[in-house]
Amino acid sequence: MVSRAVERYAADAVLIVGGARAILLQVADPVVAAGVARHSDFANRPIERLRNTLTYAYAVVLGDEDDAAAVTKHVDRAHIPVDRAEDAELQLWVAATLYDTAALVHEVVYGPPEAALSDEVYREYERLGTSLQMPADLWPASRADFGAYFSARVETLRVTDDARRIAHDLFAPKTAPLWLRAGLPLAKLLTIDLLPASVREAYGFRWDARRQRRAQAAWRVIRVVARLLPARVKSSPARQYLARLRALNAGR
Numbered sequence: 001m002v003s004r005a006v007e008r009y010a011a012d013a014v015l016i017v018g019g020a021r022a023i024l025l026q027v028a029d030p031v032v033a034a035g036v037a038r039h040s041d042f043a044n045r046p047i048e049r050l051r052n053t054l055t056y057a058y059a060v061v062l063g064d065e066d067d068a069a070a071v072t073k074h075v076d077r078a079h080i081p082v083d084r085a086e087d088a089e090l091q092l093w094v095a096a097t098l099y100d101t102a103a104l105v106h107e108v109v110y111g112p113p114e115a116a117l118s119d120e121v122y123r124e125y126e127r128l129g130t131s132l133q134m135p136a137d138l139w140p141a142s143r144a145d146f147g148a149y150f151s152a153r154v155e156t157l158r159v160t161d162d163a164r165r166i167a168h169d170l171f172a173p174k175t176a177p178l179w180l181r182a183g184l185p186l187a188k189l190l191t192i193d194l195l196p197a198s199v200r201e202a203y204g205f206r207w208d209a210r211r212q213r214r215a216q217a218a219w220r221v222i223r224v225v226a227r228l229l230p231a232r233v234k235s236s237p238a239r240q241y242l243a244r245l246r247a248l249n250a251g252r
Contacts (some may be wrong), residue, residue, distance in 0.1 A: 002062065005117050007123050010061045010102070011238035014109050014226045018101035019050060020170055020191040025097040027166050027200055028157040033092060037162040046173040046180065055245055057098060058238045060131045061124055067242060068250050072131045088134050093130030093153060095139070100150055104194060108219060109226050118143060159202035167203055189215050 002010070027033040040049060059071035099122070106113065113121075119142075126139040140146040171188045173180075192205045193215035200207055226234070 001064075002124055006120055007062060008235070009106060009113070009117065009126070010122055010229055011235035012106070012226075012231075013234045014222065015102045015105050016054065016237065017187070017190055018105040018194060019053065021104075021194040022186055023053075023103040023170060024163070024167055024191065024195060024203065025101070025157075025199065026094050027157050027163040028202065029090065029093055030158055030160045030162070031087070032094070033160050033162040033166065036166055040166075044173070046170070046176050046177050050204060051241070053243045054237065057128065059245055060127050061162040062238055063242055063245070065112075066249070067245060068096070068127070068131055070245060075132065086133060088138055091132040091134040092138050094145070095125070095132065095134065096150055097155070098128050099125040099146075099226045101194070108194075109223050122146065124165050139235070154196050156199065156218055157199060157202070159199070164203060186218060190218060193219075 029035050056071050056075060059067040076082070091180075103118070103121070112118075122143050126136065129139055130136050142148045171184050171191075177186075189211065192200055192207060193212065195203075195205075
């Protein structure tokens with residue numbers, strides 16, 4: 001079981017703000033983009049895609065062994081028709097985008113956590129990769145090593161037409177509830193702000209001082225709200241997703 005400090009960190013709903021950033025980094029690898037383009041449907045099933053990603057992260061980092069086993073089985077089954085889904089380097093990259101995005105959003109909203117907590121969170125997030133069958137020794141040994149790996153990996157990324165189509169579908173889905181559509185312009189603005197500059201440019205996203213000021217203003221509001229909301233409210237999505245997963249498993 002994770003410590004209470006890691007639980008508060010990983011269960012904080014503010015981390016969901018970075019979800020699209022992680023996806024766009026993942027598909028900036030051409031192999032990942034090709035697999036997602038063939039086997040995922042962001043345009044017609046945006047909520048389902050978000051729910052699956054969040055369920056996986058919450059189950060692996062916050063859940064018990066049964067939760068992790070159940071969600072991993074589901075992911076493995078979904079990956080059967082996907083080319084190179086078992087490639088350990090690609091599994092590392094997917095896990096790395098989830099960890100790096102969570103750490104970045106947490107720091108943007110709350111500031112840098114204490115080093116001891118950062119190290120503990122880093123160790124726990126390794127399971128996002130090992131649960132996908134990535135060898136444990138492939139996860140960089142320290143946060144410093146991870147930073148070097150991540151920076152070097154970003155330099156190798158190549159945004160393809162597949163990735164650009166996924167990005168379009170992510171922010172302009174064909175079917176989505178009104179509440180989601182209403183929030184997409186803000187989600188897109190914050191996502192572009194969070195992306196490394198080279199990746200942002202490769203996608204062709206427009207970015208200038210005016211857009212950056214808008215993003216900074218939005219982050220200021222998010223910081224205030226995040227500090228005012230009780231921890232139980234911020235952890236509500238994590239509890240709900242885990243409860244849904246356990247109910248589904250109990251019914252099988």
